[in-house]
Amino acid sequence: MSRFLRKAYRSLEVYVPGEQPRDKKYIKLNTNESPFPPSPEVLEAVANEAGDLQLYSDPECTALRKTAAELYGLKPENIFCGNGSDEVLNFAFGAFCDETKGMAFPSISYGFYPVYGDLYGLDCAAIPLKDDFSVDPADYFGLDKNIVIANPNAPTGMLLTVPQIRSILDANRDNLVIIDEAYVDFGGKSCLPLIAEYDNLLVVQTFSKSRSLAGARLGFGFAQPEIIADLNRVKYSTNPYNINRCTLAAGEAALRSQAYYDRNCLTIIENRDYTTQALREMGFEVLPSKANFIFARHPQICGETLYRTLKDMGILVRHFSREEIAAFVRITIGSAEQMRALVNAIQTILAGGGN
Numbered sequence: 001m002s003r004f005l006r007k008a009y010r011s012l013e014v015y016v017p018g019e020q021p022r023d024k025k026y027i028k029l030n031t032n033e034s035p036f037p038p039s040p041e042v043l044e045a046v047a048n049e050a051g052d053l054q055l056y057s058d059p060e061c062t063a064l065r066k067t068a069a070e071l072y073g074l075k076p077e078n079i080f081c082g083n084g085s086d087e088v089l090n091f092a093f094g095a096f097c098d099e100t101k102g103m104a105f106p107s108i109s110y111g112f113y114p115v116y117g118d119l120y121g122l123d124c125a126a127i128p129l130k131d132d133f134s135v136d137p138a139d140y141f142g143l144d145k146n147i148v149i150a151n152p153n154a155p156t157g158m159l160l161t162v163p164q165i166r167s168i169l170d171a172n173r174d175n176l177v178i179i180d181e182a183y184v185d186f187g188g189k190s191c192l193p194l195i196a197e198y199d200n201l202l203v204v205q206t207f208s209k210s211r212s213l214a215g216a217r218l219g220f221g222f223a224q225p226e227i228i229a230d231l232n233r234v235k236y237s238t239n240p241y242n243i244n245r246c247t248l249a250a251g252e253a254a255l256r257s258q259a260y261y262d263r264n265c266l267t268i269i270e271n272r273d274y275t276t277q278a279l280r281e282m283g284f285e286v287l288p289s290k291a292n293f294i295f296a297r298h299p300q301i302c303g304e305t306l307y308r309t310l311k312d313m314g315i316l317v318r319h320f321s322r323e324e325i326a327a328f329v330r331i332t333i334g335s336a337e338q339m340r341a342l343v344n345a346i347q348t349i350l351a352g353g354g355n
């Protein structure tokens with residue numbers, strides 16, 4: 001740390017991304033990427049666009065927003081494009097919170113929420129989950145804070161219903177409620193239809209999980225036009241060309257390849273069911289997941305040991321050292337072949353043959 005760093009940043013606890021190893025080829029089930037490549041149309045669109053990289057990208061993301069608006073039955077004014085949904089979340093924390101209005105979120109959820117809270121010096125409330133690891137909507141009534149909830153939640157994979165979200169919106173007419181739908185395409189129901197009704201709702205989605213574009217960095221914010229205008233105020237004070245040309249082209253082509261991505265999601269759901277059942281048969285508790293990952297613990301082996309042993313065997317999963325969830329590992333759902341390899345490796349470990 002240099003002596004020049006601003007005081008408020010000196011104690012920041014930064015977000016720690018999952019490993020992106022370069023040392024060897026792992027079966028990579030640790031950061032919830034898709035095991036499938038982008039659609040052929042996406043690859044073609046990116047190749048075509050590369051020839052124009054000497055030119056700035058469209059700061060208004062006009063074509064992408066128009067295509068998305070048609071697909072979702074919205075207006076372009078309802079849509080904000082971010083450099084990953086992380087940027088949408090970052091701008092939202094910056095735009096809608098301050099020293100008088102902090103942010104509330106589940107205490108076990110996406111690790112970036114408290115980091116943004118810290119970055120902006122906010123008074124945040126981390127709301128405990130229920131004993132079964134679910135989110136209780138009633139815990140979010142009367143807090144006088146903005147709210148961000150991942151739905152399905154991460155790393156539990158557990159889903160709130162649309163009526164439950166509605167109850168949170170109704171109880172928070174004067175607070176912004178952000179629903180982070182990073183994993184909604186794997187069996188959840190989107191709150192997108194509610195934005196017409198609620199001026200306090202911001203729905204955030206990403207192209208990183210179901211649309212195989214984690215490396216392109218693209219996310220959406222959906223809300224009433226006033227909210228979108230506020231996000232643009234931050235964007236035009238930060239980085240007007242926040243989405244590069246190739247990513248804009250990739251995003252538009254991805255929206256036009258809906259059938260390809262729908263098929264991939266169905267495959268992930270099948271592979272999730274297979275893995276869940278196989279792990280349960282081996283004595284694991286597996287939380288009911290509607291995401292492209294599962295969160296599982298075994299009475300005989302701690303999460304950290306399982307993570308390390310699997311890594312030695314060439315399979316990467318994610319372990320979180322926080323006490324309440326240290327017994328678990330989070331396993332991204334990959335291809336059928338990858339999941340068979342995982343199940344076989346765990347069988348070997350439980351039989352005492354790990355390493």
Ligand SMILES: *Cc1c(COP(=O)(O)O)cnc(C)c1O
Pocket residue numbers: 032083084085086087110150154180182205206207208214217218219
């Ligand atoms: C992966 C993830 C994001 C971030 O996605 P990007 O679009 O890649 O920035 C946001 N929220 C949750 C809950 C996630 O799991």
